[in-house]
Amino acid sequence: MGADGVGGVVIRDAEVKDFAAVGELTVEVYVGEGHVNPQSPYVAELADTATRAESAEILVAVRGDEVLGSLTMARPGTPYADIARPGEFEFRxxxxxxxxxxxGIGTALLEKVIDTARAEGFEAVVLTTMPTMQDARRMYDRLGFRHVPDRDWRTSTGLPLTVMRLPL
Known part of the structure; x- marks a missing residue:
């Protein structure tokens, strides 16, 4: 998909003008589709793109001015890296x-993550997913990510989370 885009969709770094739409979209998907409880304190974090952008890199998939997708890339040792170990590049x-x-928007965003991690010399890309995110899980499987059961963890409310890793 890249910078020229397929179907007019372009993958690029988020700009300040995108932040509100990124926050709305992220909350719409995570809360609106039942992955995160609307009362969870995590909702505020999902919505706060500006704070996230201070210490992580946010990618967007846009068509014209419309944000159709996004993700957050977090290098190990930075505030948004939950599970990345040294040598691992995390996205959330x-x-x-x-x-x-x-x-193909999710795939295009992930390919940008993988390309970035390779270019920066990382040995793997890691992510955490939720059992309810079946569509995303199929995409991760298709791209070669593998479940790492010994790294699975739970939220403070006990929700089980799955860690997946793609060696580069």
Missing amino acids: MLAVSKRARGL
Whole structure:
């Protein structure tokens, strides 16, 4: 998909003008689709793109001015790296608009993550996913990510989370 885009979709770094749309989309997907409880303190973190952008890199998939997808890339040792160990590049908060699913947007965002991690000399890409995120899980499997059961963890409320890793 790249900078020239397929179907007019471009993958690029988020700009300040994108932040509100990224926050809305992320909350819409995580809360609206039942992955995160609307009362969870995590909702505020999902919505706060500006704070996230201070210490992580946010990618967007846009068509014109419309944000159709986004994710957050976190290098190990930075505030948004939950599980990255030295040598691992982590991404979080992948969200693709319901109306844009099936267009390859999630795959294009992940390919940008993988390319970035390779270019920076990382040995692997890691992520945490939730059992309810079946569509995302199929995409991760297809791209070669593998479940690492000994690294699975639970949220403070006991929700089980799955860690997946792609060696580069």
